Amino acid sequence: xxxxxxxxxxxxxxxxxxxxxxxxxxxxxxxxxxxxxxxxxxxxxxxxxxxxxxxxxxxxxxxxxxxxxxxxxxxxxxxxxxxxxxxxxxxxxxxxxxxxxxxxxxxxxxxxxxxxxxxxxxxxxxxxxxxxxxxxxxxxxxxxxxxxxxxxxxxxxxx
Ligand code: PNS
Numbered sequence: 241x242x243x244x245x246x247x248x249x250x251x252x253x254x255x256x257x258x259x260x261x262x263x264x265x266x267x268x269x270x271x272x273x274x275x276x277x278x279x280x281x282x283x284x285x286x287x288x289x290x291x292x293x294x295x296x297x298x299x300x301x302x303x304x305x306x307x308x309x310x311x312x313x314x315x316x317x318x319x320x321x322x323x324x325x326x327x328x329x330x331x332x333x334x335x336x337x338x339x340x341x342x343x344x345x346x347x348x349x350x351x352x353x354x355x356x357x358x359x360x361x362x363x364x365x366x367x368x369x370x371x372x373x374x375x376x377x378x379x380x381x382x383x384x385x386x387x388x389x390x391x392x393x394x395x396x397x398x399x
Contacts (some may be wrong), residue, residue, distance in 0.1 A: 244268040244355075245322035247276045247313050250290045251283045252393050254384055256363035258297055260328035263357050265301050272320060273298070275308040284372055285396065293393070297386040314348035325354040330364050353368055372397060 247375050250257060250273075265271045275290045284292070287308045298304045309316045313318055317325065325345060327338050340356035361368075366384055375381045376399030 242268045242324075243320070243322050244274065244324040244326045245272045245274060245320065246326040247274045247316075249278045249281055249368065250275050250294055251281070251285050251368045252290060252371065252385065252389065253294050254363075254366050254368055255386060256328065256330070256359050257364040258362050258386055259363050260326065260357055261298060262301065264326045265304050265350060267268050268324070268326075269303060271301075271304045271326070273304060273306050274313075274324060275306075276313055276317065277310055277315070281369075289396075293389045294304045296388050310349065314345045314352060317345075317352050318349050323351050323353065325352060327354055327356050328359050329356045330359050330366070342344060361398055 244264055244267070245263065248257065261271065273294055275287050275291060275294065283290075291306050291308050294306045298306065308312060313325070317323070322345065325342070327342070329335060329338060338354075338356065345352050345354065371381050371384045371393075374384070375394055381397070385393050
């Protein structure tokens with residue numbers, strides 16, 4: 241069975257992430273979306289909140305599973321039997337870090353390869369950080385996050 245793992249911070253999940261999830265779920269039999277820790281970013285939403293938001297926006301996609309783990313991605317992938325990582329690329333600026341992470345993950349787990357999917361062009365400029373910045377300053381984020389979580393994310397950002 242073809243299993244792919246889409247890791248990320250998802251703080252919070254955006255329409256850009258959902259676009260990648262839908263594309264990857266159409267390619268792979270089972271897509272595991274995992275909220276992982278990124279020590280380079282401080283998260284606003286707890287891992288449990290991010291998992292709950294992801295579950296809500298993917299509930300109609302039967303082959304998607306949501307999970308979270310605090311360990312190294314390479315180890316988590318090995319434990320789950322995943323040999324393919326899915327990453328979304330928005331622009332060339334994403335490439336350098338993603339390329340580095342792909343090579344490091346394969347060094348740590350030689351079974352693990354990374355495939356890159358390009359986001360739809362309407363999501364090129366989107367990031368969780370920019371959604372948090374706009375929302376925390378009272379801006380309308382309804383264009384950037386899925387409708388079923390928009391009110392909850394807006395409320396959290398305004399706190
Ligand atoms: O959405 P992000 O923040 O760009 O995702 C980055 C993430 C969470 C995938 C990355 O930081 C990660 O893999 N974290 C888990 C810990 C780990 O394995 N770090 C080494 C990566 S080479």
